[in-house]
Amino acid sequence: MLKGLIFDLDGVLTNSARFHLTAWNNLAKELGINLTSEQLDSLRGISRMDSLNLILKYGGQENKYSEKEKEQFAAEKNKKFLEQVETMTPKDILPGISELLADAKKQNLKMDIASASKNAPRILKKLGIMDEFDGIVDPNTLHHGKPDPEIYEKAQELLGFKTDEVISFEDAAAGVQSIKAAGQFAVGIGDKNVLKGADYVVPTTADLKLSKIEQVFNQK
Known part of the structure; x- marks a missing residue:
């Protein structure tokens, strides 16, 4: 579930x-x-x-x-x-993301961030979505970078869930490898050939629909 x-x-x-x-x-x-x-x-x-x-x-x-x-x-x-x-505003949130986060909230899904960026909190504040997330993995606590699974394992640990209870989102091949090495369901955003290791791939964030993703997730 x-x-x-x-x-x-x-x-x-x-x-x-x-x-x-x-x-x-x-x-x-x-x-x-x-x-x-x-x-x-x-x-x-x-x-x-x-x-x-x-x-x-x-x-x-x-x-x-x-x-x-x-x-x-x-x-x-x-x-x-x-x-x-510093020039970023909520207008810089990618298409489809606000709707995806809203749908997740309606379902009471917990959410967190698994980014190698040490600037994640600052960026989320500039975008005005900091409060949407239940946690952010601190890159300073990591011993290995992507494609190692550590960051996604820590993100899952922050949420307190099992591997078959989370879905993770990435746009990079190294990130998808990291998710799969952590044993999680991977959604790739971008070129399906580059992200062929993902369980579900969409060309752009505008194509992210939680109901469709959940349908594929539940079939796995």
């Missing part, structure tokens, strides 16, 4: 993912690294330091910088990202 919903943030509730990717792309260029669109896309859904290390790997610069220098790069990227976050 469905009791809870777990959401990634960037690219699922709002398109703050574009701010992340722009900030990372600009940092990469400053380091003399030109990322392909595929390489840039691979940064979706993974933690700040994992993203930076991947960029350095793409540029053949894995061993060029100290940990302190890497932390400075990550802080610089985050500063640029937060400048963009």
